[in-house]
Amino acid sequence: MLRFPEHQVAGHKAIEGKLGPLIDDYGNFYKPLQSKGRGSNEVACYKFFNSDPRVPNNISQRYIPNFHGTKVLNASDGSGLHPHLVLEDVVSCYSNPSVIDVKIGSRTWYPESSDAYVSKCLKKDRESSSITLGFRISGLKFVSCSLKENDSLSWQPDKEFLQNLSAEDVKLVLSKFVSCNFSSNDDAVSLRPDRAFVNEVFGGSNGILEQLLELKQWFEVQTIYHFYSSSVLMVCDRESVMNGKSSGGVVKLIDFAHVVDAKGSIDHNFLGGLCSLIKFISDILDSPLDYENNCIFNGNGTEDEQ
Amino acid sequence: MLRFPEHQVAGHKAIEGKLGPLIDDYGNFYKPLQSKGRGSNEVACYKFFNSDPRVPNNISQRYIPNFHGTKVLNASDGSGLHPHLVLEDVVSCYSNPSVIDVKIGSRTWYPESSDAYVSKCLKKDRESSSITLGFRISGLKFVSCSLKENDSLSWQPDKEFLQNLSAEDVKLVLSKFVSCNFSSNDDAVSLRPDRAFVNEVFGGSNGILEQLLELKQWFEVQTIYHFYSSSVLMVCDRESVMNGKSSGGVVKLIDFAHVVDAKGSIDHNFLGGLCSLIKFISDILDSPLDYENNCIFNGNGTEDEQ
Incomplete structure (x- = not known):
C-alpha cells in the first residue's frame, strides 16, 4: 500500500490530487520523474552517484539516499501510470523525526x-x-x-x-x-x-x-x-x-x-x-x-x- | 611629480583624459574617490581595516594595501580638484612586476x-x-x-x-x-x-x-x-x-x-x-x-x- 509521506517538508506534495511522492512500508520513497528532462536528469545523477568511482565512498554511501532504479506507478494525481524514482525513504527508520x-x-x-x-x-x-x-x-x-x-x-x-x-x-x-x-x-x-x-x-x-x-x-x-x-x-x-x-x-x-x-x-x-x-x-x-x-x-x- | 601607474591592469584608468589613479615616486597610489557614495564607502572600509580589532592583524597587515588617508589633488581628467584615497602602491618595490x-x-x-x-x-x-x-x-x-x-x-x-x-x-x-x-x-x-x-x-x-x-x-x-x-x-x-x-x-x-x-x-x-x-x-x-x-x-x- 502506497501512501503520502507524512514527514515530507518541501517540494511537490501528493496532496489535494496533485502529483507528488509516495512511500511504502518497506522504506521506499517513490518520487515522480519531473517533466522537461529534469526527471531523467535526476535518474542519471543517482545512477552516477551509485557507480562512478570519482565519487568517494564516504560521500555516496553516507550522504546520497540509496537508489533502487525507477518504477512505473499509478500517479498520486490520478493521471494514470507515471515513472517514479525508487529512493530510500531517509526518515522511515524514525518514529517521530x-x-x-x-x-x-x-x-x-x-x-x-x-x-x-x-x-x-x-x-x-x-x-x-x-x-x-x-x-x-x-x-x-x-x-x-x-x-x-x-x-x-x-x-x-x-x-x-x-x-x-x-x-x-x-x-x-x-x-x-x-x-x-x-x-x-x-x-x-x-x-x-x-x-x-x-x-x-x-x-x-x-x-x-x-x-x-x-x-x-x-x-x-x-x-x-x-x-x-x-x-x-x-x-x-x-x-x-x-x-x-x-x-x-x-x-x-x-x-x-x-x-x-x-x-x-x-x-x-x-x-x-x-x-x-x-x-x-x-x-x-x-x-x-x-x-x-x-x-x-x-x-x-x-x-x-x- | 604624479604620473599614470604603468602596472595598473584593471579599473578606471587615467589615460586619454579620463579620471583615474596616479602614482608618485614615494610608493603612493592616489585613487580618485568614486561618485554616488562609493568613494566614501571605500574610505570607510580602509579606515575600518586600519583600526577595527575585529579584523585580525594577519589579514589587515598582509592583504590590505596600506591606507594613508585622503588628499585633494588635480584630477587626471583635467576637471580640477578631486579627493583621492592615498594608498600603498603595491607594485612600487618591483622593477618588472x-x-x-x-x-x-x-x-x-x-x-x-x-x-x-x-x-x-x-x-x-x-x-x-x-x-x-x-x-x-x-x-x-x-x-x-x-x-x-x-x-x-x-x-x-x-x-x-x-x-x-x-x-x-x-x-x-x-x-x-x-x-x-x-x-x-x-x-x-x-x-x-x-x-x-x-x-x-x-x-x-x-x-x-x-x-x-x-x-x-x-x-x-x-x-x-x-x-x-x-x-x-x-x-x-x-x-x-x-x-x-x-x-x-x-x-x-x-x-x-x-x-x-x-x-x-x-x-x-x-x-x-x-x-x-x-x-x-x-x-x-x-x-x-x-x-x-x-x-x-x-x-x-x-x-x-x-
Whole structure:
C-alpha cells in the first residue's frame, strides 16, 4: 500500500490530487520523474552517484539516499501510470523525526538557463534568504519531545513564515531544531529554544556539523557536477536521542533535477552556501548562552552539560 | 611629480583624459574617490581595516594595501580638484612586476541593489566567467623573463581576450603567470607555459596558494563585510625570483567601493569564488605535467626541478 509521506517538508506534495511522492512500508520513497528532462536528469545523477568511482565512498554511501532504479506507478494525481524514482525513504527508520530542508546556494539557475528561467529563479532567490545568506529553508517539521501516545505535537510553519528569514531568524530556527521546549505550534514560535540536544545532534564526531564539514571537503575539490536547487536535508529524532537509541542527526543531499556538468570548476555557488550554513550551526554550538540572540537555555538544568 | 601607474591592469584608468589613479615616486597610489557614495564607502572600509580589532592583524597587515588617508589633488581628467584615497602602491618595490587582477564572486551586485543595477551587473556576470567559475580575470600584465635593458617585453591582452574565459583558458593564463617562455605578445598567446616559477610563486609556505588559504580561513568566519566587485590582486616579479631577491608572489585584496554590511552571515559569494580560484592554483601546483590541458613543460630542462 502506497501512501503520502507524512514527514515530507518541501517540494511537490501528493496532496489535494496533485502529483507528488509516495512511500511504502518497506522504506521506499517513490518520487515522480519531473517533466522537461529534469526527471531523467535526476535518474542519471543517482545512477552516477551509485557507480562512478570519482565519487568517494564516504560521500555516496553516507550522504546520497540509496537508489533502487525507477518504477512505473499509478500517479498520486490520478493521471494514470507515471515513472517514479525508487529512493530510500531517509526518515522511515524514525518514529517521530524532526526534519529541515535547506536549499543550498544563493543562485538556483544555471549558466545555460533561458532568460525567462533566470528571471523566475532570480525573483525567488531575492525574495528569500538565498541571496543574503546563501541558502533558504524550504521547509521544516519539528516534533516536540513531550510526546504522548498518538499525540503528535509538531511545528510545521507555512511558506510565508519561512520566506526571507534574516540571519537572526535562521539562528533561532536552527536552535529550535535541537530544542525540546514546546508542545504546540504557538509555543514553537514564541518560546526561547532550550537547545537541549545541541551537543548530541549538531556536535560530536558523528554530529551534523562534522557531516556538513565532510561534505564541504568534497565540494572544495569536486569538479564533476554543479548542484542547482539541491537541498541538504537534516533529520533528527528527539525520542531516539533521549533514549540513547540514536547517535544524533543525519545529513542527506537531495533533489538532483537541476544538477549540471561542472565544466572544470568547483561548485562555488553550492560551496559558498554550505559554508554559510556551517557557520550558523558552528555558532550555535559555540555560543550556547546567547541572550541577545534569543537563544538561551531556559533554566532546565541542561546548561551544566555544555 | 604624479604620473599614470604603468602596472595598473584593471579599473578606471587615467589615460586619454579620463579620471583615474596616479602614482608618485614615494610608493603612493592616489585613487580618485568614486561618485554616488562609493568613494566614501571605500574610505570607510580602509579606515575600518586600519583600526577595527575585529579584523585580525594577519589579514589587515598582509592583504590590505596600506591606507594613508585622503588628499585633494588635480584630477587626471583635467576637471580640477578631486579627493583621492592615498594608498600603498603595491607594485612600487618591483622593477618588472607581473600582475593579475581577479574579481572574486559569481555575483557583483548586492541584495539592496536597484533592479537597473542588478540587470547591468547580471549581464556582465553572465557574459564573463563570473557565473561559471565564481570569478573573472579583470586584467593582467605579464612581463617576460628574457628582459634586456630598457626592453620591456610584456603580455597585456585586451578585454576581449579576457571576456568569458573557460576553465581551461583560466588554467592556461594562470600557468603563464608563473612561466618564463615568451618574449613577445604572440609568443605569450601561443606558447605552452613552461611553469618555470610555479613552485616559487604559487607554492611554499610564503607562496600565493598559502596566502589565498589564509584569506579563505578568514572568509569562512568573518561576518563583518560582504565584498562585492572586489578583487584579489596577485603580483610576482620574475627577475627578483630568478635572482633570489623575492620570495615569490604577493596577494592583495583591493577595491572596496561595493563592500556592504554582512548582516550576520559570512560572505558566501566571495568565499565560493575564492575557493574556486584556490582550486585552479592548487591544480596547477599538483599537476605540472598536464599534456591534455596544454600545460606542459617545453623541454627546457625545468621538469627535473619539479
